[in-house]
Amino acid sequence: MKSFVYTANPTRVIFGPGASSQLPRELSRQGLRAALILSTPYQVEDADRIKNLLGSEAVGVFSEAAMHTPIEVTEKALEVTRGLKADSIVSIGGGSTTGLGKALSIRTGLPHISIPTSYAGSEMTPHLGETAKGVKTTRSDSKILPATVIYDVDLTLTLPQTLSATSGVNAIAHAVEALYAPDTNPVIALFAKEGVRALASSLPIIGNDAKDRAARSQALYGAWLCGTCLGNTTMSLHHKLCHTLGGSFNLPHAETHTILLPHTLAYNSPVVPEVMRGLAEVLVDAEGDAINGLNGLLDRLGVKRALKDYGLKEEDIDKAAAIAVNNQYANPREVKQDKIRELIRRAWAGEPARADL
Template sequence: MTGFVYTSHPARVIFGSGTLARLPEEVERLDLHRVLVLAAPQQADDAQQIAARIGPRAAAVFSGATMHTPVSVTEEAMRLVQTERIDGLVAVGGGSTTGLGKAIALRTDLPQIVAPTTYAGSEMTPILGETRDGQKVTQKSPRVLPETVIYDVDLTLNLPVALSGTSGINAIAHAVEALYAQDRNPIMSLMALEGIRAMARALPVIVQSPGDRAARSDALYGAWLCGLCLGTVGMALHHKLCHTLGGTFDLPHAETHTAVLPHAVAYNAPALPDEMAALAAALGATDAAQGLFDLADAVGAQHALKHLGMPEAGIERTADMAVANPYWNPRPLERQAIRDLIAHAYAGERPQI
């Protein structure tokens, strides 16, 4: 076995059904007295209920979390943090809410409790992507890691089927890139393949039976593992492209990952025969890229970036941006090949192998 470096991040994880009931005791355990509850606008009522569950230790609610974590929204929340003398954060929701909590924590180092309601996996990573003036900038910092993550399967039972599918494939993308990250290691590869297997097993069942607790539990377990992979090792072409596309054209996060992933995998496949064979087996497919495309079909996801709001002119622009700031990838970045990758994803075509 070749040498490797494995770095683990501190995390307290509470997993199960009905585990949100333990939120007040976690607030007390962290000795928090003026908590800010964070949510997206569509979960404003849920945020108020969460605050009521916490009781007197909940000082305020901010339900303005937005996709891609715009700096302007963070600054608005920061004003509330200051005026209400907030000493801790509770984020209940998807990646947008988790991202806002991270952005506040980066600026304040306030302790966080996160209860995910989707399969984004962001809660397990020290990675924060913020958008300013149409540009998304990603950074890593241990300051943004939550002190406690509460995984409650009950919170995902009403997650719409369409969002369940794309959110789950977004999680798979984290694990896929962990298999061939520059700083990959065998421990993360084990977790990545286990996470992919759990997700690939669960998502088609959720489409047919959204209330299936076993499938929902598998998916949340898979999301945890996939997020942990992304937070421990690096990223490559897929995530760089999706961050560029999302930040530049304001595309929906999970849907963009779902559309791009099969094509990014096809691009890197010639350089990674062993990793692709393991990925295909975890998916229950004969080819990794085609298996990911078929999984997106199985959950009814949109394949075409053009239907997610990307302009056709964005193909050339994204290709230029991808090669303008070189980064590590297992296959060298070739402008024409990347342009073709983006064009196939724009049109929603099957990945080219």
């Protein structure tokens, strides 16, 4: 066995049906009495429900969280946080709300309790991606990690099936990159394979029956594991491309991850044969080929496969490729602009991924 270093992140996890009802007890455990609740404009109802649950221990709701954590939204939320004299942050929602919670927490030092309602997994990472003037940058700091994460399957039952699919594949992407990260280790590999298995088996069931509680629980469990993988390893080509396309071209986060994942795995496949074999074992109907497995999963989920469907223009492909290779980063295969351009073109056109780049 190779030598490795493994550091466990100190997040407290509360998992189970109705788990969000334990929030008042969790605030009391930490000696907190003035929580600011965060949401997107589309989840105000969820935020209000949490506010009612907390009663006098909630000082207000900020419901303007947005994709890619724009700096201007963070600055506005920061003024509200200070004006209300909040002593803690409670985020309820997907990656957008979690990102805002992280941005506020790292700036103020206030503890952040995250209640995820999707499968993005960012609540388990010390990473924060922020967008300023059309450029998305990522930083990592252990202080960015939420202090507590509450996984309540009941809050995911109304997650639309299409968003369930794309946020779930987004989580799978975290695990896939963790398997070939330069700082991976056997513990994370176990988490990654189990997370992929849980999501790949449960997401198609959710696609047929959004109220299937067993499948929803399995998917939330998988998302937790996959998010933990991302929180413990270095991001590579896949996340770099997603941040480029999201931050510079305002493409939706989960959908971009979903479209790109088979292509980025195919790009790296020639140099990570062990990873490819491991993924093929946990992907449904992969038939020994992980790329087949991912292509097939996206087909079963019925998600859109083309970046052009989300607004990327053909003339943007060259610019996206140039931005993506501007700063070299950890990736098992050398990143070359001409090949990345072709990868993006295939994803733009909606072609199935194939390992011939």
